[in-house]
Amino acid sequence: MRIFPNGWCDEAAIRPSEHFNERPEGEEISLLVIHNISLPAGQFGTGDVDALFCGTLDCCKHPSYQDLEGLRVSSHFFIDRIGRLFQYVSCLDRAWHAGVSSFEGRENC
Template identity: 60%
Template sequence: MYFIDSAGWLTSVAKHPSPNFNTRPPATEISLLVIHNISLPAGQFGGQYIHDLFANCLDCNAHESFADLRGLAVSAHLLIDRDGAVSQFVSFADRAWHAGVSQFEGRENCNDFSIGIELEGCDEVAYTNAQYRALIAISRALRNSYPAITAARIVGHNDIAPGRKTDPGAAFDWAYFKNALE
């Protein structure tokens, strides 16, 4: 079970504050949960690269595929690794830089009103039971703290940036996840 403290941090998870955030617009209600995936290098799991990316200290010479990441400033609120371990990079009270150019129900700039959770994975590889357990428990805690996040307002990155993003991909079991939240 997860709890969110008054500063917007999950208790009992690893905290790795990212510089890639800013304040939400005044009087913004948090009303959207966006599920993403990430792996660095693509399709490879484990290691420090994701943490380094969110901390702006990724060695872009460490792998040939990292060249496109040079100078990129991104973050998510949370990362759930393949073992189900959770790391928090940005307080839920703040605006993480996870959605990019996006819109939901006609409203642009989803970072303003959403929480972003990255699952360590890729579109074509099944997510682990440990990841689903953590995601379900965290989603329940988020919905308790932010009641505007209804089941219909839990979406994939592909839903808010269609044509630009595909995550969490076909490997994500939406039916299982949504049924477990009920």
């Protein structure tokens, strides 16, 4: 497995998300964030995590999704329960993985 110079992984299913921005100039990759997620909570294989990251989640589909209406989040990578690898954002860009975020005093990381 490798990451091409354009930031995309050769073995990932590419699912481009619009929920990202450019990494600030001179900003090196210095933080790895790992989340676990299922939508709805505790249910796997629904395709709804993919829909959330792609901005196509039908928030009327489940009562718990009402809080997700208008949420613009993504991830660089997502590995589903059967081991498939999906990529939503180039590694050269900054995914919006957690909305407003900070780590050790560093904002928007």
